Amino acid sequence: MKIRLRSIVFVLLSLLSFISSVFAERGTGDLGVIIERATGSVQIIEHTTGSMLYRIEGLGDLSHASVVFSRDERYAYVFGRDGGLTKLDLLKGVIVNRILQAGNSIGGAISQDGRLIAVSNYAPGGVRIFDAKTLEPVAEIPALDSRGQPSKVVGLVDAPDNRFVFSLYDADAIWIADMTTPDNPVITKFNAVGHQPYDALITPDGHDYLAGLFGEDGMARVNLWHPEEGVQSILERYGRGEKKMPVYKMPHLEGWAMAGGEAFVPAVGHHEVIVIDRSTWAPVANIPVHGQPVFVMARPDGRHVWVNFAFPKNDTVQVIDTERREIIKTLKPGKGVLHMEFTPRGERVWISVRDENEIQIYDTRTLKLIKKLPARKPSGIFFTSRAHRIGL
Numbered sequence: 001m002k003i004r005l006r007s008i009v010f011v012l013l014s015l016l017s018f019i020s021s022v023f024a025e026r027g028t029g030d031l032g033v034i035i036e037r038a039t040g041s042v043q044i045i046e047h048t049t050g051s052m053l054y055r056i057e058g059l060g061d062l063s064h065a066s067v068v069f070s071r072d073e074r075y076a077y078v079f080g081r082d083g084g085l086t087k088l089d090l091l092k093g094v095i096v097n098r099i100l101q102a103g104n105s106i107g108g109a110i111s112q113d114g115r116l117i118a119v120s121n122y123a124p125g126g127v128r129i130f131d132a133k134t135l136e137p138v139a140e141i142p143a144l145d146s147r148g149q150p151s152k153v154v155g156l157v158d159a160p161d162n163r164f165v166f167s168l169y170d171a172d173a174i175w176i177a178d179m180t181t182p183d184n185p186v187i188t189k190f191n192a193v194g195h196q197p198y199d200a201l202i203t204p205d206g207h208d209y210l211a212g213l214f215g216e217d218g219m220a221r222v223n224l225w226h227p228e229e230g231v232q233s234i235l236e237r238y239g240r241g242e243k244k245m246p247v248y249k250m251p252h253l254e255g256w257a258m259a260g261g262e263a264f265v266p267a268v269g270h271h272e273v274i275v276i277d278r279s280t281w282a283p284v285a286n287i288p289v290h291g292q293p294v295f296v297m298a299r300p301d302g303r304h305v306w307v308n309f310a311f312p313k314n315d316t317v318q319v320i321d322t323e324r325r326e327i328i329k330t331l332k333p334g335k336g337v338l339h340m341e342f343t344p345r346g347e348r349v350w351i352s353v354r355d356e357n358e359i360q361i362y363d364t365r366t367l368k369l370i371k372k373l374p375a376r377k378p379s380g381i382f383f384t385s386r387a388h389r390i391g392l
Contacts, residue, residue: 026091028072028073028074028090028091028384029073029344029384029385030046030047030048030384031044031045031046031047031053031073031090031383031384032044032045032046032047032341032350032381032382032383032384033045033067033076033078033088033090033380033381033382034352034359034375034378034380034381034382035062035065035067035078035378035379035380035381035382036055036062036375036376036377036378036379037062037063037065037354037377037378037379038376038377039057039376039377040057040058040059040060040061040062041055041056041057041058041059041062041376042055042056042059042062042078042088043055043056043375043378044056044088044090044093045373047343047348047350047383050361050370050371050373051373052373053093054093056088056093056094056095058095058098059078059080059084059086059095059098060080060082060084060086060100061080061081061082061084062078062080062081062379063081064081064106064107065078065079065080065081065379065380066078066079066107066108066380066382067079067380067382067386068108068109068110068117068386068387068392069110069382069384069386069387070110070114070132070387071114071387071388072387073090073384073387074089074090074091075087075088075089075090075096075132076088076090076382076384077108077110077117077132079105079106079107079108079119080105081104081105081106082100082103082104082105083100083101083102083103083104083105083121083123084098084099084100084101084105085098085099085100085101085105085108085117085119085130085135086098087135090384097134097135099130099135101119101121101128101130101137102119102121102122102123102124102128103121103122103123103124104121104122104123105119105120105121105122106120106121106122106152106153106154106156107119107120107156108120108156109156109157109158109164109391110132110158111132111158111162111164111179112158112159112160112161112162112163113162114132115131115132115133115182116129116130116131116132116138116179116182117129117130117131117132117135118130118156118158118164118177119156120153120154120155120156120166121152121153122152122153123152124150125142125143125144125150125151125152125153125170126140126141126142126143126150126151126153127140127141127143127153127156127164127166127177128140128141129141129179129182129185138182138183139179139182139183139184139185141175141177141185141187143166143168143171143175144171145168145170145171145173146171146191149170150170151168151169151170151171151173152168152169152170153166153167153168153169154166154167154169154197154198154199154200155167155197155198155199155200155201155211155253157200157201157202157209157390157391158202158390158391159176159202159206159209159224159390159391160206160224160390161178161180162178162179162180163176163177163178163179163224164176164177164179165177165200165202165209165222165224166200167193167197167198167199167200167211168197169196169197169198169214170196171191172191172192172193172194172195172196172197173189173190173191173192173193173197174189174190174193174197174200174209174211174220174222174231175187175188175189175190176188176222176224176227188227190220190222190230190231193211193220193231194211194213194215194216194218194219194220194233195213195214195215195216196213196214196215196216197211197212197213197214197220198212198213198214199211199212199252199253199254200212200253201253201254201256201391202224202390202391203258203278203391204258204389204390204391205390206224206390206391207223207224207225208221208222208223208224209221209222209224210234210253211253212238212239212251212253212268213239216239217235217236217237217238217239218233218234218235218236218237218238218239219233219234219235219238220232220233220234221233221234221281234281235276235281235282235283237283238265238267238268238274238283239268239269251266251267251268251292251293251294251295251296252294252295254391254392256296257296257297257298257302257305257322258278258298258302259298259302259303259305259322260302260322261277261278261279262275262276262277262278262284262322263275263276263278264276264287264296264298264305264320264322265296266292266293266294266295266296266307267286267292267293268292269292270292271288271289271290271291271292272286272287272288272289272293273286273287273289273293273296273305273307273320274286274287275287275325285325287320287325287326287327289307289309289318289320289327290307290309290313290316290318290330291309291310291313291314291316292309292310292313293307293308293309293310294308294309294310294314295307295308295339295340297340297342298322299342299346299349299364300342300344300345300346301346302322303321303322303323304319304320304321304322304328304364305319305320305322306318306319306320306340306349307319307320308337308338308339308340308351309337314335314336314337314338315332315333315334315335315336315337316330316331316332316333316337317330317331317333317337317340317351318330318331319331319367328367329367331362331367331369333351333353333356333360333369334353334355334356334358334360335353335354335355335356336353336354336355336356337351337352337353337354338352338353338354338378338379338380339351339352339378339379339380339381340352340381341381341382341383342364342383343383343385344383344385346364347363347364347365348361348362348363348364348370349361349362349364350381351381352375352378352379352380352381353378354377354378354379357374357375357376357377357378358372358373358374358375358378359372359373359374359375359378359381360372360373361373
């Protein structure tokens with residue numbers, strides 16, 4: 001009996017050792033995180049095979065969650081709406097550390113050198129900076145308006161030269177934080193940039209920071225190569241326009257598609273994608289689409305742009321040919337299409353379909369559905385290739 005038990009134990013230990021060695025040797029370049037917003041959980045997935053590796057529970061309120069990755073792609077940092085900042089080990093499928101750093105937060109970024117994590121907060125406002133290894137606090141940047149009142153912070157991105165850039169919704173301002181000395185940030189402030197900047201993006205080359213304005217039409221642009229030039233007002237008619245239209249969901253500016261020398265932009269409150277000349281920031285064309293666009297995302301080679309839409313038309317995805325500026329395919333994944341993510345070289349796109357409780361994977365050449373993956377009310381999809389891209 002003892003010999004048999006020893007044999008069983010030996011076999012089990014050998015099996016565990018084998019499994020551990022396999023997972024220890026795997027790379028991280030084909031991994032990703034899927035947010036399961038209703039259950040406070042995430043899936044760790046492998047996009048090469050289209051399979052789930054782990055489900056991790058206990059991440060709090062993920063109703064507006066986003067993710068960034070460490071430089072080696074091993075760790076993911078999840079920003080929850082409840083102020084939670086959670087560090088995940090993607091290879092082991094476990095929570096490394098979790099802190100509640102504020103009462104209400106809206107996203108974050110990782111610094112160019114990978115050493116710092118910044119979180120933008122609604123309550124109490126401001127930006128808090130943490131050590132990426134330990135999540136120990138490094139610095140705090142209060143965001144105050146001209147009367148000394150705290151402001152919600154939105155549109156936080158990483159920028160070249162180890163800077164963070166963000167907008168102050170209640171203060172009509174854009175700030176740049178130079179993190180050369182992490183515990184003593186140097187802040188450059190731009191005031192009166194336009195009323196209520198609600199979201200922002202940085203261009204993939206790190207050249208321009210653009211903030212959308214909720215309180216008026218137009219956008220605010222900061223040339224990060226020459227911030228001394230101040231803030232430029234661009235796209236004066238970008239917004240709801242002269243005829244104010246109901247807006248069911250403000251488009252995510254991070255989802256702007258940059259293809260060649262043009263940007264493909266979701267119109268606010270209109271059923272259009274606007275094409276903008278990036279050399280002049282002037283609109284050059286309007287493409288009619290199915291509904292109010294939310295994300296307008298380019299395949300990595302820029303050949304096609306994929307668009308999803310706000311409620312009540314959120315069961316549809318359309319594909320635009322960027323050369324012809326016309327729709328070439330309309331897909332019907334199901335109710336609640338929330339997010340899209342391309343594999344690093346763009347041969348596939350993953351689409352979260354919240355109300356169907358699934359992820360759908362499409363071949364971007366044939367535009368055909370090739371696989372479905374069960375998920376609990378999925379929203380954001382984030383692949384580790386983002387670790388090496390500015391602003392993501």
